[in-house]
Amino acid sequence: MIHVFWFLLFLAVISASMVVFSRNPIHSVLYLIITFFALSGHYLLLNAQFLAVVNIIVYAGAIMVLFLFVIMFLNLRRETEVQKPIAVKFAAVISGLILLAVLLGALVKADAQPGSEVNSQIGMVENLGKVLFSDFLLPFELASVLFLVAMVGAIMLGKRDPGEPTI
Amino acid sequence: MEVPDVIKTIPLNWYIYFSTLLFCIGVVGVLIRRNALIVLMCVELMLNAVNLLFTSFSAYRSDPQGQIFVFFIMVVAAAEVSVGLAIIVMLYRNLKSVDVGILNKLKW
Numbered sequence: 001m002i003h004v005f006w007f008l009l010f011l012a013v014i015s016a017s018m019v020v021f022s023r024n025p026i027h028s029v030l031y032l033i034i035t036f037f038a039l040s041g042h043y044l045l046l047n048a049q050f051l052a053v054v055n056i057i058v059y060a061g062a063i064m065v066l067f068l069f070v071i072m073f074l075n076l077r078r079e080t081e082v083q084k085p086i087a088v089k090f091a092a093v094i095s096g097l098i099l100l101a102v103l104l105g106a107l108v109k110a111d112a113q114p115g116s117e118v119n120s121q122i123g124m125v126e127n128l129g130k131v132l133f134s135d136f137l138l139p140f141e142l143a144s145v146l147f148l149v150a151m152v153g154a155i156m157l158g159k160r161d162p163g164e165p166t167i
Numbered sequence: 168m169e170v171p172d173v174i175k176t177i178p179l180n181w182y183i184y185f186s187t188l189l190f191c192i193g194v195v196g197v198l199i200r201r202n203a204l205i206v207l208m209c210v211e212l213m214l215n216a217v218n219l220l221f222t223s224f225s226a227y228r229s230d231p232q233g234q235i236f237v238f239f240i241m242v243v244a245a246a247e248v249s250v251g252l253a254i255i256v257m258l259y260r261n262l263k264s265v266d267v268g269i270l271n272k273l274k275w
Binding site for chain 2: 001002005009012013016017019020025028029032035036039042043045046047048050051054055058059062063066067070071073074076082083084088089092093095096097099100103104107108110112113114115117118119122123127128131132135136139143146147149150151153154155157158160
């Protein structure tokens with residue numbers, strides 16, 4: 001079990017760094033999909049089956065296909081991205097490491113104990129569905145309105161004015 | 168009720184450190200890349216780090232509300248990505264570039 005944990009941890013961290021450092025945007029998308037699969041493995045380890053499946057369907061399925069589609073659509077396969085100056089990159093990495101150090105320093109003393117009684121069934125679909133449709137029914141419905149608004153907004157943004165040349 | 172093996176063998180702090188590390192990788196990505204699409208992907212990476220933190224706390228404390236929150240974060244992220252990609256496509260149409268260094272129209 002602990003070997004699976006470490007394997008998934010290193011897979012997620014290495015592929016997340018490859019998202020940041022790979023030059024080709026398509027490679028970034030593919031590495032991000034690997035990261036999502038590793039995180040889904042972690043959700044399975046934590047007995048959150050519902051989230052593991054939703055993570056694969058929504059993130060690795062829908063969102064990454066959207067990214068891949070836009071990259072193909074804009075024809076960004078050429079590695080023509082202008083790089084930031086090396087000093088800026090260096091400063092960015094340093095500030096990221098400082099953020100990491102601050103967060104770890106704040107959390108290393110944290111006494112995060114598991115709860116007194118552990119119920120392994122909370123991540124199952126039926127249990128989460130009961131909570132979602134009783135306590136969180138209003139946010140759930142608002143999420144559907146949010147999707148509708150996002151869809152209309154995306155269509156309005158993407159629509160061309162008459163007479164505007166195509167890409 | 169059977170306790171999952173992970174909760175018995177792995178301390179909760181490791182998951183906290185792991186999601187902190189993922190979050191910082193996302194922050195570094197937002198800072199060093201100029202491609203707007205990659206910046207959006209690194210934001211997704213940060214959201215996923217927070218999702219993992221919520222899930223691990225929820226599993227260790229046996230509280231389903233954390234996992235409900237992760238579900239809502241995923242929903243909002245999907246809506247955000249659809250609008251964000253539409254904005255990027257529109258910017259590419261006008262500027263012929265997805266370089267965030269050129270997108271200084273909102274400056275001042």
